[in-house]
Amino acid sequence: MTGLLITLGKILAVFTVTMLTVAYLTLLERKVCAYIQLRKGPNRVGPWGLFQPIADGLKFVFKEDFVPAGANRALHAVAPVLAMAPALTTCAVIPFGSTLPMFGGEVNMIIADLSIGVLFVFAIGSLSVYGLITGGWASNNKYALFGALRAGAQMISYEITLGLAIIPIIMATGSLRLSDIVAYQGAHPWFMIVQPLGFLLFVVASFAETNRLPFDIPEAEPELVAGYHTEYSSMKFAGFYMGEYAAMITAAALIVTLFCGGYHLPWLENLNFFKEHATLLGLLHIGTFLAKMGICLFGFIWVRWSLPRFRYDQLMKLGWKVLLPLGLINILIYGLFTLKDSI
Amino acid sequence: METVLFYLFAALTLASGLMVITRRNPVASALYLVLCFFGLAGIYVLMDAYFLAAIQIAVYAGAIMVLFLFVIMLLRLEPTELPSFMNSWSKRLYVAVTLVLGGVFLGLDLMRTVNTGADSALTGEAGAIADRLFNRYLLPFEVTALLLLVAIVGAVVMARRESPKPTASMEEV
Numbered sequence: 044m045t046g047l048l049i050t051l052g053k054i055l056a057v058f059t060v061t062m063l064t065v066a067y068l069t070l071l072e073r074k075v076c077a078y079i080q081l082r083k084g085p086n087r088v089g090p091w092g093l094f095q096p097i098a099d100g101l102k103f104v105f106k107e108d109f110v111p112a113g114a115n116r117a118l119h120a121v122a123p124v125l126a127m128a129p130a131l132t133t134c135a136v137i138p139f140g141s142t143l144p145m146f147g148g149e150v151n152m153i154i155a156d157l158s159i160g161v162l163f164v165f166a167i168g169s170l171s172v173y174g175l176i177t178g179g180w181a182s183n184n185k186y187a188l189f190g191a192l193r194a195g196a197q198m199i200s201y202e203i204t205l206g207l208a209i210i211p212i213i214m215a216t217g218s219l220r221l222s223d224i225v226a227y228q229g230a231h232p233w234f235m236i237v238q239p240l241g242f243l244l245f246v247v248a249s250f251a252e253t254n255r256l257p258f259d260i261p262e263a264e265p266e267l268v269a270g271y272h273t274e275y276s277s278m279k280f281a282g283f284y285m286g287e288y289a290a291m292i293t294a295a296a297l298i299v300t301l302f303c304g305g306y307h308l309p310w311l312e313n314l315n316f317f318k319e320h321a322t323l324l325g326l327l328h329i330g331t332f333l334a335k336m337g338i339c340l341f342g343f344i345w346v347r348w349s350l351p352r353f354r355y356d357q358l359m360k361l362g363w364k365v366l367l368p369l370g371l372i373n374i375l376i377y378g379l380f381t382l383k384d385s386i
Numbered sequence: 387m388e389t390v391l392f393y394l395f396a397a398l399t400l401a402s403g404l405m406v407i408t409r410r411n412p413v414a415s416a417l418y419l420v421l422c423f424f425g426l427a428g429i430y431v432l433m434d435a436y437f438l439a440a441i442q443i444a445v446y447a448g449a450i451m452v453l454f455l456f457v458i459m460l461l462r463l464e465p466t467e468l469p470s471f472m473n474s475w476s477k478r479l480y481v482a483v484t485l486v487l488g489g490v491f492l493g494l495d496l497m498r499t500v501n502t503g504a505d506s507a508l509t510g511e512a513g514a515i516a517d518r519l520f521n522r523y524l525l526p527f528e529v530t531a532l533l534l535l536v537a538i539v540g541a542v543v544m545a546r547r548e549s550p551k552p553t554a555s556m557e558e559v
Contacts, residue, residue, distance in 0.1 A: 118413070159512060162440035169448025173420070176452065180413060180459050188459065195456045199449060219512055 045146055053154050057134050064340075065288040066096035072344050079348045100281070108277040111183055118181035123275070123282025126174025129167045130289035136160040137296045138222045139332050140306050143325035152306075152329060153222060160221035161213065164297060165206060168252065171290060172198040175254075175261060178283065179271035190270025193355060194254065194261035200362040201251035201258075207370030208244040209301055211377035225305030235302040240373045242302045244366055249294040251362070254287060256347040260355050295339035299332060303339075306332040392432055399425030412458045416451060423447045437512045 070085065070092060077084025085092035110119055140152030157163050172195055179191025212234050213219060216227040228234060235242045251258040262270030272283045299305060306328035311317075317324040353361070402421040409415045423446045430439035519527050 115411075115413075118417075157436065159436045159440050162437065162444065162512075166440045166443035166448060169444050169452075172448075172452055173417075173455075176455055176459070177413075177417065180455075192456065192459060195452055199452055202449070 049146065049150055050154065053150075053152075054135075057139070057154060058131070061131065061134055061289060061292055062285075064292055065285050066100070068288045068291065068340060069099065069284070070095050071340070072347075075341070075344045076348045079345075103278050103281040106277040108279060109274075111274045113183040114274065115181040115183070118177045119274075120279065122174050122178030122181060123279045123286065124174070125177060126171065126283050126286035127289060129171040129174075130286060130293045132167050133164050133293045134296070136163050136221055137293075137300055138225050138305060139296070140329035141325055142321075143329075144321050151222075152325070156220065156222050159219045161209065161219045161224075161301075164221075164293075165202070168205075168293070169198075169202055171252075171286070174283070174286060175271045178275065179261075182271075182274035184274050186267045186269075187271050187273045190261045190267050190273070193267075194271055197251055197254075197258065197261065197358060197362075200359060201248045201366075204244055204248040204362065204366040204370050205252060207367070207374060208241045208248065210374050211238055211241050212301055214374075214377060214381060221300055221305075225300060225307065228304040229307045233302065233304040235304075238302075238373070238377065240369065240376075244370050244373065245302065246298060247366065249298060250343070250346065251358070253290045253294050253343075255291065255343055257350040257353050258358060259352060260358055291340060291343055292336070295336045295343065298339050299335040303335055388432060392429065395425045395428035395432065397425075398422075399429070413455065416455050416458060419454075420447045420451050423451070437515055 073095075074084040074092070085095040088094040088098045110116055135154040136157050138151075138153040138156070142149040142151055144150075175194035175198075176191045179187040179189075179194070182188075212224060215234070215237075216224050218224065218227075231237075250256075254261055260270075261267075262272065267273070272280055275283060308327065308331040312324065312327060312331075317327065399422055402418045402425060405418040406415045406422060409418060423442060427439040427442045427447075430436075430442060
């Protein structure tokens, strides 16, 4: 019974933190964008514009919910949910901390420590394209359909790179469990340092999977009005928006977990002080994980406002003719290194 | 708890499977097929075949069905262009064949006295499946891979059109 309550508590905590981060990520995006463009950004609602996300949310609720003529009403309504659900589901297998002593025992800071954690992330992540495809198709709008088709092609292409980039990690750790991968990086150098090529491939493919600039061609404003969500308004539009930011958070959490040592903080966590205070160590781990994720998310925003958009054919060329072969070569190189070590 | 979940997933699989063949809108059919795959994956999880469940979602729901939807949307099939399943004469044939085959399979299943159970390699960790695939069944596995490669090459060759030779009229322009 206590176990069930603890799990429910963890789900509630992760969900709340993720949704709050989604809300404030929109503010951070506008602030960072403004500072990059030498502006101030939102600064009227509350100090430093801190209440802006709340104002935005209220505005979305009171907007007219418009469904275009000839649209498939059921799919039009389901699509934003389909866009948001996969990103939130993936959070369940991410280890966001080590353990915290609570209720007379050690509580693992992960909702579900699956033995196939990595595969689960990829399986659920591959579903995020359905929201975009059904939304674009159900709108009965040619620009939306174009956006949907582009999203489908792009996501399938870059998923392969995403998968290939982490195979060397699985070869090194010999486990698909995310907590094992984090534990391995606690004892060895981070994968970011030992596998720079894999890290680069994974980050680039993550940008494409989350439809962020320079790869946001499914919603490219100058060509497709707004792409797959052209015909969306009110909370349904907000659903797509929140889905995009939730996917960003998941991608950042994955980059941290797989390549940047997860919740580990080298040297500092081995101090004698933390050996005596288990609670403080647990909190330090959670804080480290959140801080690393914050840096990643800032990187996502920074890149968006610094780089121009790829053209559609360039994107496909990059995916299939550059990243895919590089991913295979990366596996080959790492395989040869392992072979050399074992002889 | 497990029995309840089994019936839940089984009902989901069967119900969405029924929707796949009765919907007249091809996009709706495809989406119900995705739901059907989800039900199957749930049943795999109940059998402790986690790896199989994840692969089921990643490959079938995440990749193959996306391509299906892609093609359906590009063709822009209107519901009216498809012959209505519910009104056609072939409906009776379909139902008859399904009932006969279902009866045969049910009979075979009832006659089987010894429950062989699932292959233990299919349940649990990915390592057990990898061990079977790359040791005992290495040759069939590689041959299947080669077969898929041949199919891909064949599809590319068939889909490829000869690049149009510049004709006189085009050169004039």
